[in-house]
Amino acid sequence: MFASSEAFERAAQLRRELEAHNYAYYVLDAPTVPDAEYDRLFRELEALEAKYPELATPDSPTRRVGGAPMPELRPVRHKVPMLSIRTETDTSNGGIVAFDTRVRNALGLGETDPAVEYAGELKFDGLAISLRYEDGVLVSGATRGDGETGEDVTHNVRTIRQIPLRLKGDAPAVIEVRGEIYMRRDEFDKLNARQLAAGEKVFVNPRNAAAGAVRQLDPRIAAKRPLSFFAYGLGEVGDWKMPGTHAGLLDALAAFGFPVCELRVLAQGVEGLKAFHDRIAALRDSLPYDIDGVVYKVNRFDLQRELGFVTREPRWAVAHKYPAQEEITELLGIEVQVGRTGALTPVARLKPVFVGGVTVTNATLHNEEEIQRKGILIGDHVIVRRAGDVIPQVVAAIVERRTGMERAFVMPTSCPVCGSHVDKAEDEAVARCTGGLFCPAQRKQALLHFAGRRAMDIEGLGDKLVDQLVEAGIVKTPADLYKLGVLALANLQRMAEKSAANLLAAIEKSRHTTLARFIFALGIRNVGEATAKDLARHFGSLDRVMDASVEQLLEVPDVGPIVAESIAAFFAEAHNREVIEQLRAAGVTWEEGAPAARVAGGLSGKVFVLTGTLPTMSREDAKALIEARGGKVSGSVSKKTDYVVAGAEAGSKLAKAQELGVAILDEAGLLQLIEAE
16 A cells, blocks of 8 residues: 555655754753643654655654552551652752751751762652562462552562562572562553453553552452563562662563663762653653652661651652653633632633543633733643643643634623623733622622632531522522521422421521621631631721721731731621621621730740641640640741641651751650640
8 A cells, every 4th residue: 555645745745843852852952742642643743654665765764763448458567668759840940959958957968078879769650559579479469459568469460471480590588679660651552442342441651540449349350451570669578688789670670580771870960860750751761661759768778777757758858749740731721710709710721631641621820911911812732731730721822833823812891791890900910800709709709719618617607508599599608507497498409398497497506606606707808717806806806897997907916918918908898798688687796805915925926837646636636725825826837837736648848847947746745835825
């Protein structure tokens, strides 16, 4: 079969596009399309050249080299826990600097001391496994599970040809080798093609296919899956003269017959790690398997022991992820959502696209200025990225693909929900509906906020019920909740008599609350739970808060000009004061008292951060205990933090405290501090 003129033209076009993208990426360092788009073009050209060999030219780009265990499986208790390592959230080179700084500080190294030697490896996107050998023979294989207990999958790991059933050389009597089971991309594609041809389900990604095979009860299924393995560490080990470095260990594992990834380096300090990180980033899309980052480990085992662990994470290692995957899709339209505070947020409606492991149909555009800054038009082909693998974002428009039919987005001057005027302050990027509680969109969110667990705590008042109450015109303000009766609720969908009675009981229970909860429940812009508590402490009564000037509000700890203006503006609105009076008339009460002096205690002025699980009290209990004695509980650790109270499973906050030299207490230490006040 000979290629048609259309095939020749398409192949030539693909070669030109790929070379242009290569030049932009490798020479200009200014990529014009996401990696996934490049891969699609590359694969299309490969397919054409494979089908029509006469299309292949010497200069073709294709010639370049560029949890919890399953109950069905027997649980296995790891002799040495399979701990996870910390993930560096900064995907830039700043993450490398932060890790090296932590290591050097912990080792007491100064600026004139030599660079720390690290082992750099790939972070495979597969399934972690522990292989146990006794007298050189494979006796068991277990998944990570929850780190302490995994699943026995020996019957499946035996089918993986890269895993040796007997070790080479003089192996120790007992050795547990840790590594990753994965599936190559080309093998994954072949597997999905077979699945599709057989009319069976296709797999989402290679990791899911590999994990599903390993955790099957039937080893014949695993045997049919093209699984691979890389070794990278140890668990329990018997009498054996171990190498003194991680790099030496990997060489020893290779000598025993294990496949060890060749893309590993010994790096000296920050500059060495940067070079490794950048090198792997350039290779990432050409690798035959999926990775989602790289891993850095202090190479010397004696230094690893000196550095030790932070709870369940080693101080001597870190995983450094690359930015999220990107895809191209079409921007079908832009809709405007109205939030609880009246903020108008443009949302991109996208032609469905699979990116970062999920199908994305919409993405945030933040505000009108952001749309203009990125030059995005409705109808554009756009690059979509899942920022942090969670929130889809529109990164940029592909200007070259415009047809002239695209149109600009204009923020509406009237609220799309209630028709009220839309206002935009000069110092803000966000436009807001001025309808307040009159706006159904704000009304629903305001009611949900008012009933929230940390506000008035009205159990049973959820999204669907609030939708019905508002849309039926039964509830227009929070005060209307206290006028509800069984008859009104009985007419709502899915509202049985018992459910109605339970809801009314919860509403009745909420009639008496604290001043701080009530202030928070009002939904004042920029006033969170902590600020509401500060206001309650400082003023002692709601009337004093309502009548306070901006200057008086600025006297409250941690209340700045923006927050003070928001509070003053809220109480300056007549309809807000009217709602409060309606709530009072409905019998809603709250505790009031004298201004700030009454709450001064032995912890006054001290800032605490809670992390992990405490032995006998919840975080809420500990927080209440601290605040009752004048202390303040913050959500993040900084130089202003006085104490970090750490329990089991404490994470990055504990590490940050140790890095900053903040005092660390356990539950007993906290109680002792309180008793000593």
